[in-house]
Amino acid sequence: MKASSIRNNLAFVVYGIVLILIWQLISRLINESVIVPYPLEVVHSLSDIFKIKQNYISIAQTLKRTIASFSISLTCAVLFGFLAYTLPLLGKLLAPVLYFLKIVPVVAIILLILIWSNSEIAPSIVGFLMVFPLLYEEVINTLSSIDIKLLNITKIYNVSMYYKIKDLYIPSIYFGIYNIISSAFGLVFKSIVAGEVLSHPKFSIGGSIYAEKNYLNTSGVLAWLIIMVTISIAIDKIFNVIRSDKYKNSRY
Amino acid sequence: MINIKIVDIEKSFDQNVILNKVNLTIYPKKINIIIGPSGCGKSTLLEIISGLDKDFNGFIKNTDRQKISYVSQEHCLLQWKSVEKNIMYTLSGKVDNKKFLKYSRALELTNYLKHYPSQLSGGLLQRVNLLRAFLYPANIILMDEPFKSLDVLSKEKAINLFMEVQKEKQLTVILVTHNLEEAIKLGNYIHVLSNKPTKKLDTFVNPYFCKEEYYDKNRILFSNKIKAIIKQN
Numbered sequence: 001m002k003a004s005s006i007r008n009n010l011a012f013v014v015y016g017i018v019l020i021l022i023w024q025l026i027s028r029l030i031n032e033s034v035i036v037p038y039p040l041e042v043v044h045s046l047s048d049i050f051k052i053k054q055n056y057i058s059i060a061q062t063l064k065r066t067i068a069s070f071s072i073s074l075t076c077a078v079l080f081g082f083l084a085y086t087l088p089l090l091g092k093l094l095a096p097v098l099y100f101l102k103i104v105p106v107v108a109i110i111l112l113i114l115i116w117s118n119s120e121i122a123p124s125i126v127g128f129l130m131v132f133p134l135l136y137e138e139v140i141n142t143l144s145s146i147d148i149k150l151l152n153i154t155k156i157y158n159v160s161m162y163y164k165i166k167d168l169y170i171p172s173i174y175f176g177i178y179n180i181i182s183s184a185f186g187l188v189f190k191s192i193v194a195g196e197v198l199s200h201p202k203f204s205i206g207g208s209i210y211a212e213k214n215y216l217n218t219s220g221v222l223a224w225l226i227i228m229v230t231i232s233i234a235i236d237k238i239f240n241v242i243r244s245d246k247y248k249n250s251r252y
Numbered sequence: 253m254i255n256i257k258i259v260d261i262e263k264s265f266d267q268n269v270i271l272n273k274v275n276l277t278i279y280p281k282k283i284n285i286i287i288g289p290s291g292c293g294k295s296t297l298l299e300i301i302s303g304l305d306k307d308f309n310g311f312i313k314n315t316d317r318q319k320i321s322y323v324s325q326e327h328c329l330l331q332w333k334s335v336e337k338n339i340m341y342t343l344s345g346k347v348d349n350k351k352f353l354k355y356s357r358a359l360e361l362t363n364y365l366k367h368y369p370s371q372l373s374g375g376l377l378q379r380v381n382l383l384r385a386f387l388y389p390a391n392i393i394l395m396d397e398p399f400k401s402l403d404v405l406s407k408e409k410a411i412n413l414f415m416e417v418q419k420e421k422q423l424t425v426i427l428v429t430h431n432l433e434e435a436i437k438l439g440n441y442i443h444v445l446s447n448k449p450t451k452k453l454d455t456f457v458n459p460y461f462c463k464e465e466y467y468d469k470n471r472i473l474f475s476n477k478i479k480a481i482i483k484q485n
Contacts, residue, residue: 153342160344
């Protein structure tokens with residue numbers, strides 16, 4: 001390990017310890033577990049969560065919803081983005097819908113979806129609606145910014161649509177959206193948990209947070225938040241590893 | 253195949269007139285050189301002929317349904333694909349393997365086929381550009397200063413291959429250059445353009461096509477005549 005990397009890790013640990021000490025200090029000053037629980041109480045809640053088998057199912061279900069919702073969003077964004085790029089009229093038709101999704105608060109959308117669908121599927125729809133506009137716009141921007149000289153060569157040599165899609169459009173989209181893909185995945189995850197808090201499906205992280213809140217178990221809520229943060233960091237790391245590998249192979 | 257007629261081509265950028273009623277006759281299956289001072293709009297004229305630039309007045313006759321390949325000054329390769337894959341892309345996978353190997357060897361590219369564009373020098377990229385254009389089954393080839401960035405040895409090999417391919421495929425070539433010696437060596441016909449606003453000054457049938465007698469008195473006189481016409485305008 002490089003010296004700079006050791007220094008960074010050390011700084012991170014020190015920073016974490018300082019934050020926990022501040023947290024401990026605030027808890028002591030307030031001295032009310034319902035408002036600010038002690039760090040140790042949160043650790044106990046965390047270990048309690050891991051003792052119950054159903055909580056593993058909840059985590060797995062939320063992740064399943066996140067992956068499904070993200071995959072559908074990505075596929076639709078690429079498909080509709082490409083269609084809107086080639087048929088500008090479709091882009092114009094989609095623009096008001098996307099604008100609506102961007103300006104309307106998340107909670108309002110969640111409530112509407114809860115009215116229209118059931119609690120099991122609602123969080124996934126919320127995740128889709130939150131991230132689809134983001135990915136769609138990025139796909140359009142990426143395709144619109146393809147070097148005109150590359151497009152000219154494609155036109156001159158009359159490159160077939162199959163090769164254009166395979167070798168020009170898909171790689172361009174890939175390089176264009178990869179920088180936002182991990183934050184988009186994080187956004188789906190957060191939106192789905194928010195949707196679960198309101199719709200509380202049978203097994204879900206959001207439903208469990210809602211239950212802890214009902215029992216005024218603040219340390220339980222914080223323990224679930226720690227689980228969420230850990231999952232988000234792990235996902236981010238996985239995306240970074242995939243990205244660095246892919247970039248290495250493409251030499252782009 | 254009949255002559256390509258470039259008729260009354262006018263092109264302006266903002267209010268700056270670049271091409272001012274340019275009229276040219278491009279002779280089929282021959283090497284047509286367009287020569288003129290730097291910045292006179294030679295490359296713009298090529299873009300118009302290729303169909304990439306449609307914003308102009310005038311018209312071009314007899315290029316419809318012709319297959320065109322284009323050697324531009326910029327390589328325009330996919331950065332995420334190797335040289336080999338870039339060629340496959342341009343030709344939509346329909347590559348004549350025999351010719352591919354032959355031309356790559358002639359252009360000394362065989363060791364670079366697996367390389368990515370970012371790993372190649374300007375001269376190598378230009379050779380890839382030439383390879384791509386020669387492999388494409390075209391009737392017309394447009395070339396914009398095609399040998400400019402090549403070193404002396406590579407240039408000689410590239411020119412030899414170019415002549416061979418032109419003869420073999422009976423290509424109509426429109427080659428833009430501002431190098432008069434290159435024009436006299438390579439062209440069957442030399443079309444001379446003026447300074448901006450550009451118009452055609454003259455067209456010469458080149459009696460010194462493919463001849464190496466650089467110090468021939470008449471050749472020097474011919475060269476001086478073209479130089480004088482360009483200078484006067």
